[in-house]
Amino acid sequence: MTTADRQTVDALVGLVHTLVDDFDVIEFLDELCARCVSLLDVTATGVLLVDHRGTLGLVAASDEQTRTLELLQLQEDEGPCLDCYHTGSPVLSDDLERESVRWPRFAAAARAGGFAAVHALPMRLRDQILGGLNLFSARSGSLSPDTLRLAQLLADVASIGIVHERNLRHPEVVVEQLQSTMNNRVTFEQAKGVLAEHLDITVVDASTLLRRHASRTRTPLSDIAVQVVDGSIAPATIMPTPDPDA
Amino acid sequence: MDIDRVREAWSAVRTLAEHDNATMSARHACMACERAVSADGVGLSLSRGSTLSEPVHATGVAADVEELQFSIGEGPCLDALAERAPVLVTDLADGENGRRWPAFAPAAVRYGVRSAFSFPLLMGAIRVGVLDLYRLRPQPLTKDEVADVLVYADVAMLLAMRSAQSAQTERHDIVGTALDERRAEVHQASGMVSVQLGITVDNALARLRAYAYASDLRLIDVARDVVARRLRFAPDEMGDTSSTSGDPDKEQT
Numbered sequence: 001m002t003t004a005d006r007q008t009v010d011a012l013v014g015l016v017h018t019l020v021d022d023f024d025v026i027e028f029l030d031e032l033c034a035r036c037v038s039l040l041d042v043t044a045t046g047v048l049l050v051d052h053r054g055t056l057g058l059v060a061a062s063d064e065q066t067r068t069l070e071l072l073q074l075q076e077d078e079g080p081c082l083d084c085y086h087t088g089s090p091v092l093s094d095d096l097e098r099e100s101v102r103w104p105r106f107a108a109a110a111r112a113g114g115f116a117a118v119h120a121l122p123m124r125l126r127d128q129i130l131g132g133l134n135l136f137s138a139r140s141g142s143l144s145p146d147t148l149r150l151a152q153l154l155a156d157v158a159s160i161g162i163v164h165e166r167n168l169r170h171p172e173v174v175v176e177q178l179q180s181t182m183n184n185r186v187t188f189e190q191a192k193g194v195l196a197e198h199l200d201i202t203v204v205d206a207s208t209l210l211r212r213h214a215s216r217t218r219t220p221l222s223d224i225a226v227q228v229v230d231g232s233i234a235p236a237t238i239m240p241t242p243d244p245d246a
Numbered sequence: 247m248d249i250d251r252v253r254e255a256w257s258a259v260r261t262l263a264e265h266d267n268a269t270m271s272a273r274h275a276c277m278a279c280e281r282a283v284s285a286d287g288v289g290l291s292l293s294r295g296s297t298l299s300e301p302v303h304a305t306g307v308a309a310d311v312e313e314l315q316f317s318i319g320e321g322p323c324l325d326a327l328a329e330r331a332p333v334l335v336t337d338l339a340d341g342e343n344g345r346r347w348p349a350f351a352p353a354a355v356r357y358g359v360r361s362a363f364s365f366p367l368l369m370g371a372i373r374v375g376v377l378d379l380y381r382l383r384p385q386p387l388t389k390d391e392v393a394d395v396l397v398y399a400d401v402a403m404l405l406a407m408r409s410a411q412s413a414q415t416e417r418h419d420i421v422g423t424a425l426d427e428r429r430a431e432v433h434q435a436s437g438m439v440s441v442q443l444g445i446t447v448d449n450a451l452a453r454l455r456a457y458a459y460a461s462d463l464r465l466i467d468v469a470r471d472v473v474a475r476r477l478r479f480a481p482d483e484m485g486d487t488s489s490t491s492g493d494p495d496k497e498q499t
Contacts, residue, residue, distance in 0.1 A: 193437020
């Protein structure tokens with residue numbers, strides 16, 4: 001394992017340990033931001049989350065410098081993180097010199113703070129965008145594809161941390177979550193049987209069809225399963241479309 | 247599932263039934279659950295989809311509050327069914343809950359009830375009913391108590407479904423039977439039989455259980471035969487059901 005790899009593994013191990021041990025969400029996100037700086041070789045990072053009013057707010061940053069905080073906070077009105085939140089996709093600018101049309105106030109403030117490039121990664125949980133992980137660089141240029149993949153992974157870890165916090169505050173929810181997971185499994189087994197009988201296939205093949213349908217329609221598998229069992233989906237819908245070239 | 251917790255729950259239910267000189271029923275599961283979490287009332291109702299259909303058991307203050315939910319059509323019980331998830335209310339007198347259930351919450355509080363915990367009884371996609379627990383003083387359930395209630399809810403559901411079909415003498419290894427019913431093949435077979443007979447999946451499970459009992463077979467073995475298509479169920483001309491199979495040596499019921 002290279003030194004860089006080991007650093008990455010250490011960072012992920014550290015973050016995951018925090019999730020399962022004593023857990024405080026703000027500390028966790030602060031640590032995540034700090035690790036992002038070294039792992040991704042950027043200058044500053046921050047996490048913005050959407051609040052109950054639908055506006056982005058600062059929850060954590062890699063440093064307390066004014067320039068960093070300012071850049072994060074003014075994104076309530078405009079900026080890469082706001083765009084990222086709206087689109088649900090990464091928003092990248094490798095040269096803020098060119099962004100005075102896209103983000104007039106943000107680009108000016110960023111340049112004044114000595115930053116030249118910015119990357120915003122969405123923090124997504126299923127179809128909900130919780131906010132964004134922001135990466136600011138003093139150097140212009142984009143991050144490599146590998147670095148961006150790692151950055152998205154860290155954004156995903158941040159999302160897990162936030163949902164986790166909600167679970168810990170209501171520990172009975174964890175128990176209930178397990179029960180609900182088990183019941184979802186029962187539903188899935190029922191759906192396999194129903195589909196297997198309708199289509200005259202094995203339950204194993206039924207399982208494959210159900211999973212593929214869920215993936216193709218971007219619907220949770222347990223929703224599809226309930227619909228198959230209660231009859232609100234016709235079994236024929238789950239059949240794969242025949243290959244016209246076959 | 248925590249096996250000790252399951253065994254203890256069944257043991258508590260059996261003890262109550264023995265006191266009554268009766269076979270175990272959903273009513274005993276309710277009573278045992280109420281004791282296990284020191285609740286001040288418990289109610290169990292069956293449901294059809296997302297609506298309550300039939301009260302099975304409710305004593306004392308629970309009887310009044312369950313009746314409220316039936317007649318008003320609002321309350322944690324109905325939300326638990328709709329959401330297919332427990333609804334745990336520490337204090338019905340709190341403003342937020344008053345807004346959530348504007349008719350039910352104040353009425354329940356007038357009956358003296360402050361905490362309400364509703365657990366839907368689910369068998370996969372089927373909503374069998376809901377188990378409600380009440381407290382006269384606002385106090386949330388602990389994590390352990392929630393785990394206990396989930397086990398008792400399962401027991402209550404099994405017993406409620408059995409008595410809905412027919413009175414059967416219980417097998418000696420009731421826990422083993424209950425565990426058998428958790429096997430994937432049993433639910434797959436229920437799905438298949440539901441299509442074969444044109445009935446709901448929970449009724450299909452009941453048919454499988456009845457067939458296993460009548461044939462002195464284990465439910466899991468019957469299920470495997472169904473999944474492997476060695477055993478099929480079909481309605482006969484009279485509208486009754488009988489089982490057929492590809493194996494001429496298998497007995498017809």
